[in-house]
Amino acid sequence: VVAQMADNIKVLLRGDEVEEADTRTMLSDPKEDYTKSLWAVRAFQRPEKPPVPEGSVPVVSVRGITAAYGKTDVLHDVSFDIHAGRTVAVVGESGSGKSTAARCITGLLPPRMGEIAFDGEVLPADYRKRTKDQLRQAQMIYQMADTALNPRKTIGQIIGRPVQFYGGLKGAKRRERVNELLDQIELEPSQYYNRLPSELSGGQKQRIGIARALAAEPKFIICDEVTSALDQLVAEGILRLLADLQDNLGLSYMFITHDLATVKSIADEVVVMKEGKVIEQGEKTSMFTPPHHAYTDLLLSSVPEMDPDWLTNLLEERGVDNIGDAAVDKM
Structure with a gap:
């Protein structure tokens, strides 16, 4: 730009x-x-993964969801699957329905039609009707780490809250687990445990957001534009960290982004959305190889050089x- x-x-x-x-x-x-x-040019590029075994059950299955704000439908019969250990990038312009689909998956916006399944089990549409274990399995990392972290709480308190809520750990065991999570995101526990978010850089704050999501020990994480507010070098570090965590923990990601360079770096499959509908979806290699849907062509040609x-x-x-x-x- x-x-x-x-x-x-x-x-x-x-x-x-x-x-x-x-x-x-x-x-x-x-x-x-x-x-x-x-x-x-961003050097990070994940190696291609083998195809998903035929007949395997997706970690997350979005099945024909239609959702509305008020009386206006904003998602229309949206379907896609996310399998174990894989990253599905959901791309599209602002207002295409990417974040709304994420809200439906988390239960914050119950769909008007369709269903969300986790490991083959259909989830209650409203998060308030889900069990603690169902809530634990799907976590979210937000775009703006500045607003996602409580400025009045220390890093130890921010990460420690889900450690205690989901894991029941208190006292020394809670601190030990928080330290383990800080190690996982490559921040030294002794230097960061008692800091406030205002004392951290943007990239460090985003790492804390990742640790907070990991504290629940989920199988699936929604990454909502997690690198869009970061400079290229810091963003690449976040992408490498997410890739390492996926390899080590077997995590599945829904990666919401408008940055097709990021898609090329980290995604296994791509879902293209426009005006609340899935326009095109498939393996990353096929999605970046012509022919495309006209809208996908438009997105690809609009990447600044x-x-x-x-x-x-x-x-x-x-x-x-x-x-x-x-x-x-x-x-």
């Missing part, structure tokens, strides 16, 4: 200026190693004279 909008770029690191230049010079010939690392002329060229290809007229017709 900076490549399209800025005339000059100034790079900062820990409050100090690293370098400054006009946009074209900075993108084509950065001088400092830190700047070069920011410009580098590190080229100051990218936006101008894209608008010319679409026959748009200026950015103010760049709203794309609904497909």
